[in-house]
Amino acid sequence: MFRFDLQHECDGARRGVFHTPRGDVQTPGFMPVGTVGTVKGLTIDQVAATGADMILGNTYHLRLRPGHETVARLGGLHKMCGWDGPILTDSGGFQVFSLGALNRVTEHAATFRSHLDGAKIELTPEHSIEIQQALGSDVAMVLDHVIALPASATEVEDALARSIRWAKRCRDVADRPEQALFAIVQGGLDPVLRRQCATELASMPFEGYAVGGLSVGETPEEMYATAAITTEYLPPEKPRYLMGVGTPRDLLENIARGIDLFDCVMPTRNGRNALAFTDEGPIKLRNAVHREDTRPVMEDCVCLACRHSRGYLRHLFNANEMLGPILLSHHNLMYYGRLMREARAAIEAGQFSEFATMKLRGWGFEPMSVSANGVH
Structure with missing residues (x-):
């Protein structure tokens, strides 16, 4: 149901089309962020007029309100917000990271307190996929372990290894053929660790690959270098998504480094x-x-x-x-x-x-x- 056609390459940049059951996504492309089922302040028609092919929703925020079960009863995220095209949902990993002192990460799950009412929530890789399947997004992201930069080599290696193990757990429970699953490459700013993570994830059957763990404290130059290293080891026949980036300059610099999709x-x-x-x-x-x-x-x-x-x-x-x-x-x-x-x-x-x-x-x-x- 999902296919990426790479049509042109020039100066490291890629021109392609990501085919989905709900329509084609032209790449390189930018996804407006509709965290809680709305691109803040705009109607869906106004968002469509910007030329966006795909928008983004967030697992963590929609899990808290209105709740993924409620979204499902309202007909899924597409029907609820009125968007007919593809939707990508983030797994909640970045939000767990951003909560800082409110979270605790173990091998089993990320446990944290809701920023709304302080309620204790456990987010396992399996539960993240369960939520995203209930939301009915076209592209689901695996749950990854995001850490702030700079970080020690031990911290980066631990988060990388856990992200790979969690990606396998997500892949094992994802059972909706109409929903693509994207893996997320971690590894901090270390070229060797980025290569290791990208290579391991590329050996698994994912429909796309994201470069994660950036825009979390590094310089723009460090981000660009890390993106270039990572894309070198990703399958050319699959779309590449740089998460949470960025300025207009960031977009062009990373397009030149082989990135296809962005959100920010x-x-x-x-x-x-x-x-x-x-x-x-x-x-x-x-x-x-x-x-x-x-x-x-x-x-x-x-x-x-x-x-x-x-x-x-x-x-x-x-x-x-x-x-x-x-x-x-x-x-x-x-x-x-x-x-x-x-x-x-x-x-x-x-x-x-x-x-x-x-x-x-x-x-x-x-x-x-x-x-x-x-x-x-």
């Missing part, structure tokens, strides 16, 4: 805080310089926000009007969607390096260094 709360979170992404870099619309600015955020953008002036958008935020965050969230997701479409076109044309260089210079960054075999 950054476009909507920043939009709610009056920051807009543009080809000239981010714009902070609360700044007084925009008080009487009649220009849109971007001249050639067709989002809801760019029907209005920067001055009006600044007024909405300063007046604490809910329309401001809605409009700018839509703009940022439209910007990410357009960036992905342009990247795909550049790969097809054999001009990804030139495209990425132009974008990076517009954002104030040095161009990436690429060779015929990709980034170096």
Whole structure:
């Protein structure tokens, strides 16, 4: 039911299509984050207008409310939120990590206290799959052990080994052919451990592979190097997903390192805080310089926000009007969607390096260094 067609390669970047029962996902692609069954502040139609093929939901948050059993009784996550396309659900591993002192990880499970009411919850790999099957997502993620960076070699090795064992446990209980299962590569910033984890997981029958354990305290350069090392050992015929990343620069840098799929709360979170992404870099619309600015955020953008002036958008935020965050969230997701479409076109044309260089210079960054075999 799931197939990945790799159609073009250019400067390390890959152009492909991930085929699912609910529709095709064009890659490289960005998945808007709908943590609790909604992309915050936007209707499903507005999300679809950004060009997104697949959105993301979260196992941990939906387990707490409304509860995965409730979601199932409401017809599943697709029917509940009104999204007809593919949905990927995260396993809850990152949320367990983010709870910090509230969690305890053993070989059996991650045990933690709900951030809502303090109730004790045990999340095993088997229970994570049970929840995701009840939600009815098209792609489920294995439960992994996420740790903060920097970390000791012992901590990284322990989390890596446990993530592999948990991936096997998830694979053993996943029994819905209409739901793909993606493994998650851990290993910190250690090239040897990343290779070990990627190689072991690649030997198992997963429909896709994610690069996890990044965007947790490392520098951008460390992230890019680790992504490049990891993708080198992943099957080329399967989609590659970099979890929780990132800025527009992060997307292009990691596309050049062989990544196909991304998700991040950054476009909507920043939009709610009056920051807009543009080809000239981010714009902070609360700044007084925009008080009487009649220009849109971007001249050639067709989002809801760019029907209005920067001055009006600044007024909405300063007046604490809910329309401001809605409009700018839509703009940022439209910007990410357009960036992905342009990247795909550049790969097809054999001009990804030139495209990425132009974008990076517009954002104030040095161009990436690429060779015929990709980034170096």
